[in-house]
Amino acid sequence: MKPIQSSVSAVPNKAPTGITGFDEITGGGLPHGRTTLLMGGAGSGKTVFSLQFLVHGAQDCKEPGVFVAFEETSKRIMANAESFGWKLPELQRKKLYFLDAQPLPDLIQSGDFDLGGMLAALESRIKEMGARRIVFDALDIVLALLTDPAKKRREVYRLHAWLLDHELTGIITAKAGGDETISVIQQTFGCMQFMVDCAVILSHSVALGVSHRNLRVQKYRGSSFDENEAPFLIGAKGFEVADVRTPGRLNAQMSNERVSSGVERLDTMLGGGYYRGASVLITGYSGTAKTTLSAAFAEAACRRGERTLFVSFDSDCSEVVRNLASVGIRLDHYLKNGCLRMISARSIAGSAETYLVRVKAFAREHEARCLVIDPVSTWYKSGNDLTAQSVADRLIDWAKGDGITLVCTSLLDEMSNRAQSGSSLQISSLADTWIHLSYLVQAGERNRGLSIVKSRGTAHSNQVRELILSDSGVTLADTYTAGGEVLMGTLRWEKERAERVAAEAAEAEAKLKRVTLDAEEAELEVRLKSLKTLLAAKQLEKELLVRSTRNHEGERSRGRTQINELRGADAAIAGEKEGRP
């Protein structure tokens, strides 16, 4: 929040209020040197708002301020403000002046009066301390003493003119009739609404037994502003208006880094894990191991040494830790070394807005990089749908902006038998990864199935896997699809066994075949060898035969020659005869 504030405070002719969210709505704060009318019912936070405006001015903007208290005494206001951590006594010396202007209870009024005296007194004080900001808290109290509407109006005009004259950035607070009849406020202030440059309405309503505070800027001369009602809270540090998303906001630094989901096979299914800074939604009926899956993520984060915040709306922290230990997720160690912080928010009552602000505050305090909210659907219960919706939107938006990897679970109501897509909070469209857990009742068993409905920017498995919880941890198992049916649990085990047996048989058969073939091969080889030997013998024999034949012929011709010689026959004729067969 700090950087936003400093960037906003640079706007000229606006007086930053230091109220988270409000400066964003008005684009810098209240109109500088002008008057703002702050209206609201009893307990709507007018005093806190205006006091915070003064404190911020005195502390951070070098603009000392004056608080004119018509209703509460300054002592009580200061005591009340102590809880917000504002150092009022310190500021009071130089930069902050409280003027107790409560009409005394035994005040006797006789005739007409005006505020001229007070303004004169204030003027000297303002000059002395160089005040730039002033608050008139509950002006209606003093105006109520004037019976004539015309005279009331005269005092309002006097005050307004005086503020403008002195170029003070002023807030005048006034009670609005009621929360519902905000537009029908007293006539005096009716004219005031037209007179001032900025009008802010605070409302406090109760919907379904849950309180909702809203702030609306009704008018702001010479400046654009967010016209919608913005929810706000009075928290530990004062007034806090829920940030309104502005379209021009800087996109958060997106990372390609993957973080483990804590379940190895789920990481594989997601192509490596969740993206850092992604928002993951885990939906499922009760008992589908949503908590376990989200805790597995928390454990993995702690193992990496990342600071993690685990917010449980369901059960006590110790209970969660004990239950998770039964499935091999041991968080107690990380709780002890401070890496993990668990908050049981079951006891926090309030609107979704309250939850968001608390979660944000805790996350900031813990400097969490990973955040688990289990389940986020609780917000749906405590307030109207619209608020919860916008809160969930803002939760994701905020987590993204801060680069926090967010895992939130959402309970689906089994009884209502909604379609799978009917996540009660429609944050599924905003979440980056949506994992759906379901039950599959089959053959007298109830088994958990996990499927990835979507995962932006990652290739992911389309398969339904079986989620198995054992005392050694969480694993996923392939499911079997047989005849269009997904098999899980015992059926899957049976199928697996049958396949195993079949595989063994096939293996044995193959072995046998191989042996037979080996034998045949050996036999053939032997035969081949003997044939080769035989062949060699035959070849030898043939050679011998050829040679002996040739010798025989040579003998014969030699013998003939010798005979011829012995006979003395004509050699040439004999030769000729020989050549011509």
Next chain:
Amino acid sequence: MSRRVIYKFRLYVAGDALNSAQALANLGLLCREYLPDRHEIEVIDVFKEPKRALADAIFMTPALVKLVPSPVRIIVGTLSQTQPLLQALGLAAPSS
């Protein structure tokens, strides 16, 4: 309450504003009628002495402070409605 007590008043006015001028006139009339020769009036102009008004916690003008006799009473306004005013000053009885 002794009849001889001298009343001490302090009247805070805002310059010559109409209200203040009326208050001053009305107080004068009242004193002449009910407290002849036993009253003291101190007039403080908050425009001239703003710090005094601040110190005395006077924010609405005109304002009349009855210092003596006790109890101290503060009356705001033009001092025009005589009856409640007299009651506040403890002067109601003689008027009836």
